[in-house]
Amino acid sequence: MVSPSIASATDRAPITWRLVLRLALMVLALLFLIVPHLCYRAVGRPSPMVMAFLNAAGWIGGLRIRTTGTRLRRDVLFVANHVSWLDILALGGAARSAFVSKAEVETTPLVGWLADQNHTIYVQREAKREIHNQASELRSALARGRPVTLFPEGTTGPGDGLLPFRASLLQAVIPTPPRLQVQPVFLDYGEEAPDIAWLDPESGLDNFKRLLARRRPILLTIHYLDPLPDEVEADRKALADAARAAIAARMEEAARSSATARDRL
Numbered sequence: 443m444v445s446p447s448i449a450s451a452t453d454r455a456p457i458t459w460r461l462v463l464r465l466a467l468m469v470l471a472l473l474f475l476i477v478p479h480l481c482y483r484a485v486g487r488p489s490p491m492v493m494a495f496l497n498a499a500g501w502i503g504g505l506r507i508r509t510t511g512t513r514l515r516r517d518v519l520f521v522a523n524h525v526s527w528l529d530i531l532a533l534g535g536a537a538r539s540a541f542v543s544k545a546e547v548e549t550t551p552l553v554g555w556l557a558d559q560n561h562t563i564y565v566q567r568e569a570k571r572e573i574h575n576q577a578s579e580l581r582s583a584l585a586r587g588r589p590v591t592l593f594p595e596g597t598t599g600p601g602d603g604l605l606p607f608r609a610s611l612l613q614a615v616i617p618t619p620p621r622l623q624v625q626p627v628f629l630d631y632g633e634e635a636p637d638i639a640w641l642d643p644e645s646g647l648d649n650f651k652r653l654l655a656r657r658r659p660i661l662l663t664i665h666y667l668d669p670l671p672d673e674v675e676a677d678r679k680a681l682a683d684a685a686r687a688a689i690a691a692r693m694e695e696a697a698r699s700s701a702t703a704r705d706r707l
Contacts, residue, residue, distance in 0.1 A: 456651075456655065457651065457655075458655045460654070460655055460656075460657070461651055461654045461655040464502050464503055464504075464654045465654060467502045468498075468499050468502050468503070471495060471498040471499060471502065472495060475491040475494055475495050475498075476491075478491050479491035479492065479495075479559065489559070492534070492559050492560050493534065493535055493538050496530070496531045496534040496535035496560075497531075497535035497536070499531050500528065500531035500532060500535055503528065503531070503653065503654055503660070504653070504654075504656055504658070504659045504660045505528055505531060505532060505659070505660050505662060506659045506660065506661050506662070507532055507536055507662050507663075507664060508661075508662075508663050508664075509536065509663070509664045509665075509666065510663060510664070510665050510666065511665055511666030511667055511668075512666055513536075513537055513625075513666045514589070514623055514625050514666075514669065515589070516587040516588065516589065517584070517587050517621045517622050517623060518589050518590075518622070518623050518624070518625050518669075519584060519589075519590055519591075519592060519615055519618075519622060519623075519624050519625070520533065520537065520539055520589060520590070520591040520592070520625055520626075520627045521591075521592055521594055521612075521624055521625070521626050521627065521685040521689075522591055522592075522593055522626070522627035522628070522629055522689075523593070523595060523599060523601075523604055523627075523628060523629055523689055523693075524593035524595050524597065524598050524599060524629075525598055525599060525600075525601040525629055525631060525635060525638060525639050525640075526598060526601075526631075526638050526639060526640050526649070526653070527640065527646070527649070527650065528638070528653065528660065528662070529593070529629055532629065532662055532664060533591050533627070533629075533664070534560055536664060537589055537591070537664075538588070538589060539588075539589040539590060539591040540560055540561045540562060540563065540583060540588055540589070540590045540591070541557075541560065541562050541563070541590065541591050541592075541593075542562075542563045542564075542565060542580060542590065542591070542592045542593070542611070543557060543562050543563070543564055543565070544564070544565060544566075545564045545565060545566040547562065547564065548562075548564045561583065561588070563579050563580050563583055563590065565611075577613065577614035580614040580615065581614060581615065581619055584615065584619055584622055585619055591627070592611060592612070594607040594608050594609075594611050594612060594682055594685065594686075595607060595608070596608045596611065598639060598640045598641065599639065599641075600635065600636055600639050600641065601629075601631050601635025601636055601638060601639045602635045602636055602693075602697075603693075604686060604689060604690055604693070606686075607682040607683070607685060607686040608682070609678040609679040609681070609682040609683075610678070611682075612678040612681050612682055613678050615675075615681075616675070616676065616677065616678045616681070617675065617676055618675040623669040623670075624669060624670045624675060624681060624685065625666060625667065625668075625669045625670070626667040626668075626670065626684075626685045626688040626689050627664060627665065627666055627667065627689075628664075628665040628667065628689045628692045628693055628696070629662065629664060629665075630662065630663040630664070630665055630692075630693070630696050631660070631661070631662055632661055632663070632696075632700065633700060634660070634661070638653065638660060663696075665692050665696075667688050667689070667692055668688070670684050670685060670688070671684075
């Protein structure tokens with residue numbers, strides 16, 4: 443289902459001064475940080491400039507983040523709902539996470555290079571011959587301890603509901619590596635989630651332009667939920683079902699809290 447605001451937005455998001463200013467500031471942030479980033483890479487050290495750029499780009503774009511729960515720092519696979527390209531800026535910056543992404547991102551000009559700097563793991567979901575290699579890449583990334591985020595919906599959803607979780611996307615972590623924990627994450631854009639969401643028939647470019655042209659800030663609450671119990675980590679379907687149930691429960695709880703707050707006004 444496409445929200446009315448999304449449908450009307452696909453008539454072509456206009457180019458406004460606010461969009462141009464924000465885009466210019468993002469470019470300046472990239473240019474300011476790229477030299478120290480390349481220096482870190484040249485000496486083989488992890489670059490904090492990636493996280494700095496993601497945080498800066500999100501803030502420039504109007505993203506304002508608060509968090510609930512306890513975020514695991516390492517040896518963790520975050521399993522999150524997916525609403526917008528803003529999710530990447532939010533979790534990449536706030537949680538220092540790498541991501542599992544569709545292979546098409548790797549060949550997208552500039553976006554692919556930026557994704558590479560954050561050690562993105564690319565998957566070709568239809569290429570069965572590549573599944574073993576892709577699983578090895580993901581397990582190797584997780585073995586290094588850095589957080590990795592997977593969006594098991596496989597695409598962006600409406601934000602006020604969940605699409606089915608694709609258990610096949612979790613096959614790479616079955617059985618889970620030693621010490622690894624799977625932590626569900628609910629990305630909560632509140633009542634404005636349907637307007638933030640990137641859904642058909644809106645193009646990615648139009649969604650990008652539309653969100654950067656917004657006057658109001660984009661409020662996002664990142665809910666870090668309890669890690670999943672060990673007993674569901676032996677089966678990909680059980681893992682997908684448990685993660686989806688945890689996020690759905692927090693989504694319902696947040697919706698009730700919002701409705702109660704409105705009733706009190």
